[in-house]
Amino acid sequence: MARSDNLTGALLMMASMACFTLNDTMMKLMAGDVPLFQLLFLRGVFTTAAVAVIAWRMGAFGARVPRRDWWIILWRTVGETGAAYFFLTALFNMPLANVTSILAALPLTITLAAAVFLREPVGWKRLAAIVVGFGGVLLIVRPGASDFNVFSLYALTAVGFVTLRDLSTRRLSKETPSMLVTLITSAAIMVFFGLGSLAGEWAQMDGRALGLTVGASVMIIGGYLFSIMVMRVGEIGFTAPFRYTGLIWALVLGWLAFGDWPETITLVGAAIVSGSGLFTLYRESRQARRKYAVQALRRH
Template sequence: MARSDNLTGALLMMASMAAFTLNDTMMKMLAGEIPLFQLLFLRGVITSVLVGLLAWRMKALTLRLPARDLKFIGVRTVAEIGAAYFFLTALFNMPLANVTAILQALPLTITLTAALVFKEPIGWRRLSAILVGFVGVLLIVRPGAEGFNSYSLYTMAAVAFVTLRDLSTRKLSKETPSMLVTLVTSLAIMIFFGLASLMRDWVPMDMRASTLTLGASLMIIGGYLFSVMVMRVGEISFIAPFRYTGLIWALVLGWLAFGEWPDPVTLAGAAIVVGSGMFMLYREAQLGLVERRAQIRESRRLR
């Protein structure tokens, strides 16, 4: 029996989340062993070469870009560098599942920022879901509590940078190839952290460290590739909720690789964040259906 587009999209989304989480796990396994800037530079070299080959095969290497897109690519690149630094710094100092749980607030922050900056409409239901979701984030972070980890603030900074990155991506025109944007980002990370790594002594890497770095590079490329492929099949309203499987991967890999398991309050906060995001996706799907029905009625009326 042929697989439906929705099922294919769901599988690609889960594969993307698995690849990104495996990348995070491998990078975290090198924490305290290899300096962060050295790791990001080496991963950037491998990633840039492989992404460059993919972009070439996909005929995405072009200099003919709309002028307005250059500005958004620049903003997106700066945001990606900031996200990489803050996210991995937090990851090296916090449990994998905690960092991943806070990142699940991204649909909430993107929707809220789009409403504030781009004046996109947002109803009271979605606004309520955003506020409830932020309560869940506070339960995970717990500022002022005895077990508070200051690196939680780094994760929240990473969320802010990723929000800026994704909103900049949304403003890109269709004429700009996704793989070209990915290549530019990878090259920028490689160059920035390569220069930053010169300010510190490099550490020799053994076979284990080299294998983990290569594995992380392959996983992040897989994550990028699957995330591009997933946008080309199925219905977004059906596929998008499967992004939360990343939290399941983080829980399992954090337990297997590091013996970490979040406490009940953190798990409750994560459940609230995921529940809020799922409700928002449901509302957006409903609103999209209403809009499509209105367009169909209008087209029939004009015939």
């Protein structure tokens, strides 16, 4: 029996989340052994080289990028660079599942930012879901608690930068190839952190560290490719909720690799954030279907 496009999209989304979480795990395994800027530069070298080959094979270099898109790509690159620094700094100092749970608030922040900055309509139900979801984030971060970790604020800052990245991506023209944008972003991160690494000392890397760096590069390339492929099959409203399988990967890998298991209140907060995000995605998909139906009626 032939597999449906929606099922294919769901499998690709789950594969993307698995790759990104495996990348996070491999990077965290080197925390304290190799400076962050050195790690990001070396991973950027491997990633940029591979993405350049893929972009070339896909014919991305021949595309004409509209002038307005270059400014959008610049802001997207700022978002990606800031997210890489703040996310990995938080990851090196917090349990994997906790950081991933905070990032699960992304659908909420993107919806809110789109309403504020792009004037996209947001009904009261989605606004209520956003408020509830942020309440779940507070349960995870718990500011004022005795075990509060300042690096939770780094994770929240990373959410802000990823929101900037994704909002910028929404504004890109359809004729601008996704793989070309990915290449530009990867190269910019490589250069930025490469220059930054010159200000500090480099650590000598053994076979384990080099293997983990190459493995992280392979995983992040896989995550990029699968996430792009997801956009080409199935309905976004169906496939997007499978993004939350990243939380399951984070729980399992955090326990297996580091012996970390979140406290009950953190798990409750993660469940609230995930539930709010799923509801927001559901409402957005319904609104999109209603919009397309109205447009179809007007055409006929």
